[in-house]
Amino acid sequence: MNLIVDAIAWILDPAHYGGPNGIGVRLIEHLWISVVSLVIAGAIAIPAGFLIGHTGTGRAAAVLVSGGVRALPTLGLISILGLSIGIGVQAPIIAFVVLAIPSMLAGAYAGFEAIDRRIVDSARSVGMTEWQIVGRVELPLGLPLLIGGIRSATLQVIATATLAAYISGGGLGSFIFLGLRTNDYTQMLAGSILVIALAIAFEGAFSALQRLVVPAGVRAGQRTKVRSGSPRSAAEAE
Amino acid sequence: MIEFRSVTKRFPGGTVAVDDFNLVLPSRKTTVLVGSSGSGKTTLLRMINRMVDLTSGTIEIDGEDTSALEPVALRRRIGYVMQNSGLLPHFTVIENVATVPVLNGVPRKRAFSDALALLDTVGLERSLADRYPSQLSGGQQQRVGVARGLAADPNILLMDEPFGAVDPIVRDELQQELIRLQRELDKTVVFVTHDIDEAFLIGDQVVILEQGGRIAQVGSPSEIMADPASDFVSSFIGADRGKRALSIRHTERGAVLVDGFGRAAGVLVEGVAVASVAVESEESTSS
Ligand SMILES: Nc1ncnc2c1ncn2[C@@H]1O[C@H](COP(=O)(O)OP(=O)(O)O)[C@@H](O)[C@H]1O
Ligand SMILES: [Mg+2]
Numbered sequence: 001m002n003l004i005v006d007a008i009a010w011i012l013d014p015a016h017y018g019g020p021n022g023i024g025v026r027l028i029e030h031l032w033i034s035v036v037s038l039v040i041a042g043a044i045a046i047p048a049g050f051l052i053g054h055t056g057t058g059r060a061a062a063v064l065v066s067g068g069v070r071a072l073p074t075l076g077l078i079s080i081l082g083l084s085i086g087i088g089v090q091a092p093i094i095a096f097v098v099l100a101i102p103s104m105l106a107g108a109y110a111g112f113e114a115i116d117r118r119i120v121d122s123a124r125s126v127g128m129t130e131w132q133i134v135g136r137v138e139l140p141l142g143l144p145l146l147i148g149g150i151r152s153a154t155l156q157v158i159a160t161a162t163l164a165a166y167i168s169g170g171g172l173g174s175f176i177f178l179g180l181r182t183n184d185y186t187q188m189l190a191g192s193i194l195v196i197a198l199a200i201a202f203e204g205a206f207s208a209l210q211r212l213v214v215p216a217g218v219r220a221g222q223r224t225k226v227r228s229g230s231p232r233s234a235a236e237a238e
Numbered sequence: 239m240i241e242f243r244s245v246t247k248r249f250p251g252g253t254v255a256v257d258d259f260n261l262v263l264p265s266r267k268t269t270v271l272v273g274s275s276g277s278g279k280t281t282l283l284r285m286i287n288r289m290v291d292l293t294s295g296t297i298e299i300d301g302e303d304t305s306a307l308e309p310v311a312l313r314r315r316i317g318y319v320m321q322n323s324g325l326l327p328h329f330t331v332i333e334n335v336a337t338v339p340v341l342n343g344v345p346r347k348r349a350f351s352d353a354l355a356l357l358d359t360v361g362l363e364r365s366l367a368d369r370y371p372s373q374l375s376g377g378q379q380q381r382v383g384v385a386r387g388l389a390a391d392p393n394i395l396l397m398d399e400p401f402g403a404v405d406p407i408v409r410d411e412l413q414q415e416l417i418r419l420q421r422e423l424d425k426t427v428v429f430v431t432h433d434i435d436e437a438f439l440i441g442d443q444v445v446i447l448e449q450g451g452r453i454a455q456v457g458s459p460s461e462i463m464a465d466p467a468s469d470f471v472s473s474f475i476g477a478d479r480g481k482r483a484l485s486i487r488h489t490e491r492g493a494v495l496v497d498g499f500g501r502a503a504g505v506l507v508e509g510v511a512v513a514s515v516a517v518e519s520e521e522s523t524s525s
Pocket of ligand 1: 249275
């Protein structure tokens with residue numbers, strides 16, 4: 001109990017905010033590493049996922065690759081990459097990209113696959129081009145699941161970005177590794193709490209976003225379906 | 239005019255859905271393709287707007303070979319109405335109806351005001367314009383589907399069992415509306431159904447299909463009823479079961495028509511100007 005109080009006091013101490021090893025700088029590093037990794041992973045996984053979802057081919061390969069990649073231990077990957085390209089931020093970013101790809105890929109193609117094929121067929125039969133089908137039908141209808149994939153990738157990366165500090169990549173993990181080396185458990189715990197708080201903040205933002213991107217017509221359908229049940233279930237759904 | 243010439247469709251799995259099919263569908267008339275499930279009706283319909291590619295043969299629209307046309311452009315000038323309305327769930331009613339004109343580059347404002355007028359045409363309240371498909375009844379969704387099919391003012395309207403999923407009362411209503419619309423709009427309609435009564439009610443030309451898209455008989459409803467080409471056709475239209483074998487029975491109150499089961503099927507009305515109510519008169523003799 002005391003340890004937690006100490007850790008919170010450590011976090012609240014203004015002296016720990018400034019300077020190159022302060023919470024401010026480390027937080028920005030942590031966010032930067034995470035965002036860069038996620039953007040790169042998204043640039044690879046989302047178009048690939050759309051292609052798989054739209055054409056319905058390559059799914060088996062994607063599942064295989066995702067499964068294989070998921071089995072890679074991130075710390076091991078960081079160590080190997082660190083040995084070959086040196087310490088710093090590049091090795092962890094590559095490892096986090098690898099970490100984020102499976103969830104994003106799954107979210108992207110699951111979002112497309114979940115769309116009733118008859119809707120896509122109907123869009124095509126009134127004369128939409130393939131690009132228009134992707135942009136006006138599959139993307140808006142698949143967005144909630146895609147955001148779900150980005151959400152779990154973000155959570156994984158923010159939690160795992162702690163490991164960047166293992167090879168001098170910075171981030172909130174610095175407090176944990178520094179605390180570990182100096183037997184400063186207060187600082188270790190403070191670092192962990194900061195990472196957890198950051199993850200929770202993103203989780204909250206994403207769950208709000210995920211609800212927001214459900215197209216109005218789809219939400220309207222869900223609501224009428226729920227209401228036709230009991231008034232209670234409608235209240236719970238809100 | 240739509241013309242099928244030796245059209246064959248073999249699907250990748252090896253199923254021959256349509257085998258050497260030949261048919262002329264006259265302009266501004268309703269042709270109904272009727273047959274049991276799996277007889278190739280949907281495949282035939284979807285080959286017209288190139289949603290399905292032919293394995294061999296040609297389809298011409300007003301003398302133009304469709305294989306030479308760009309599929310997207312072709313689809314935009316052919317209305318298509320499907321069984322489950324096929325509306326986009328995240329588009330409002332008005333956005334759904336205006337889809338094709340907007341794709342064709344008509345300014346949104348004009349496309350939407352035209353779409354509102356189309357809601358009147360298909361008998362929908364304008365107040366439904368901002369609803370989503372999920373907030374409409376099945377019958378209303380089908381009407382929106384028809385309005386969407388008509389939005390680009392196509393010469394050809396393809397309808398694949400458009401009233402198959404609505405309850406019988408609504409279906410009757412929609413059938414009557416379609417007959418009215420067709421009288422006003424004068425489109426070349428290709429209508430697919432497995433319901434022979436619907437086929438006789440709506441069709442100017444009825445095509446009865448056997449498996450593999452083989453034509454069992456082509457003709458006007460009265461031609462087919464008067465002279466079924468085969469036992470298959472007799473059985474399909476219910477002539478052999480006595481359903482359409484009507485006879486006059488004289489009762490105390492007057493003459494009634496009875497079917498082969500002895501059930502009263504209607505009355506004979508003399509002196510009606512048949513030409514002007516051709517469709518209705520066929521309905522009353524067939525039901
Ligand atoms: N995409 C497809 N791939 C393989 N076989 C198909 C496909 N579409 C239809 N078929 C087959 O072609 C035949 C005709 O189907 P269809 O045209 O849908 O018949 P209908 O509309 O009269 O019920 C059926 O045997 C069906 O299984
Ligand atoms: Mg069909």
